[in-house]
Amino acid sequence: MSNRDYYEVLGVGKGASDDEIKAAFRKLARQFHPDVSKETDAEEKFKEINEAYGVLSDSDKRARYDRYGKEGLGGMGSGGYHDYSTDFGDLFEEILGGFGFSTGRRSRNSPRRGRDLQMQVSLTFEESVFGVEKEVEFQREETCSTCKGNGAEPGTTPSKCSTCNGQGEVRQVRQTFLGQMVQTAACPACNGRGEIVSSPCKTCRGAGLERKTIKKKVQIPAGVDVGTQIRLNGEGGPGAFGGPSGSMFIVLDVKPHQFFKRRENDIVLNLDINVAQAVLGADINVPTIDGDEKLKIPAGTQPGKIFLLRGKGVPHVRSKHQRGDQKVIVNVAIPSKLTKEQRELFEKLAESLGTSVKPQEKGFLDWLNDAFGG
Numbered sequence: 001m002s003n004r005d006y007y008e009v010l011g012v013g014k015g016a017s018d019d020e021i022k023a024a025f026r027k028l029a030r031q032f033h034p035d036v037s038k039e040t041d042a043e044e045k046f047k048e049i050n051e052a053y054g055v056l057s058d059s060d061k062r063a064r065y066d067r068y069g070k071e072g073l074g075g076m077g078s079g080g081y082h083d084y085s086t087d088f089g090d091l092f093e094e095i096l097g098g099f100g101f102s103t104g105r106r107s108r109n110s111p112r113r114g115r116d117l118q119m120q121v122s123l124t125f126e127e128s129v130f131g132v133e134k135e136v137e138f139q140r141e142e143t144c145s146t147c148k149g150n151g152a153e154p155g156t157t158p159s160k161c162s163t164c165n166g167q168g169e170v171r172q173v174r175q176t177f178l179g180q181m182v183q184t185a186a187c188p189a190c191n192g193r194g195e196i197v198s199s200p201c202k203t204c205r206g207a208g209l210e211r212k213t214i215k216k217k218v219q220i221p222a223g224v225d226v227g228t229q230i231r232l233n234g235e236g237g238p239g240a241f242g243g244p245s246g247s248m249f250i251v252l253d254v255k256p257h258q259f260f261k262r263r264e265n266d267i268v269l270n271l272d273i274n275v276a277q278a279v280l281g282a283d284i285n286v287p288t289i290d291g292d293e294k295l296k297i298p299a300g301t302q303p304g305k306i307f308l309l310r311g312k313g314v315p316h317v318r319s320k321h322q323r324g325d326q327k328v329i330v331n332v333a334i335p336s337k338l339t340k341e342q343r344e345l346f347e348k349l350a351e352s353l354g355t356s357v358k359p360q361e362k363g364f365l366d367w368l369n370d371a372f373g374g
Helices: 006-010 018-032 042-056 059-068 070-076 088-097 125-130 275-280 340-353 364-371
Strands: 117-123 132-143 169-176 179-186 209-220 229-232 248-254 261-263 266-274 282-288 291-297 306-309 319-323 326-333
Touching (some): 006 042, 059 070, 117 209, 132 248, 209 248, 266 275, 266 282
Parallel strands (some): 266 326
Antiparallel strands (some): 169 179, 229 248, 282 291, 306 326
């Protein structure tokens, strides 16, 4: 497999929705499927497309890929036919369907999974670090409570469509370069349902579905970050013809903190100390996400010095017993105004220190690069 970026392979941006990713995959799969394409490298391209879709269509794999690249997938797999969420036969059916053909292996009223839904939930910085239970509210379609999903007014029943004999589709056999194929189209009489509803349900107007507001309590684990997705299985749209419901994807956003900044699982804090504390040293209280911590500032501390508070960072999502660190970057605050007494003291200090200067071997940015690994 190539080392191309998966988003580049499918021709979508990093912010692409699940539907956009699926649409891009279908378009490319129809173009490069080895049984359809005449290009010499069609098979390799199809494998590459399938590998990219196998990762980007899976919320957990996509989140790890976005954060760490292919190396971050580890043992999760990086695509390939065995990772594709639909079996190969369904894929072949889908591709041929793009040309108006059917292999005849599945009818329109076969069980189908419901569509996935997505919503955004905003967290405070503290909630993202420690985890929280949130009540979310969203709307989805559910089986109509009046007609129980058949679309007919109570006391009446749908009748089998005589045009398609209840199949929901009309077919025509044609001979193609791939062999004998069946061209299919939705039945114009019943719009693909296979049934005719003479007296539509007044609640759902014959659709068999009604929109409802749902409230759910969702447990947000500790250590989540911006863009983390939580999947609620079975909480999406209803399946058709006995198929399973889709999923609801909770996409997390985290509000910025007044003082703390996150860098992977570490928390960074910029801290001002005064000149006397830097020169003479001091014991100070440093704010952390867990509360104040004692920190000893050694005498002669330079601006840009970084102190490490072990285990005061963000918990790892998959291991709540592991936490990052807090990095405290010390800045020496230079007073802009002095009292008369302070000025006299600084003047005496200036006389004793002299006026010589010394070039630095390392600048402030060099110290930051050393601290954060470049």
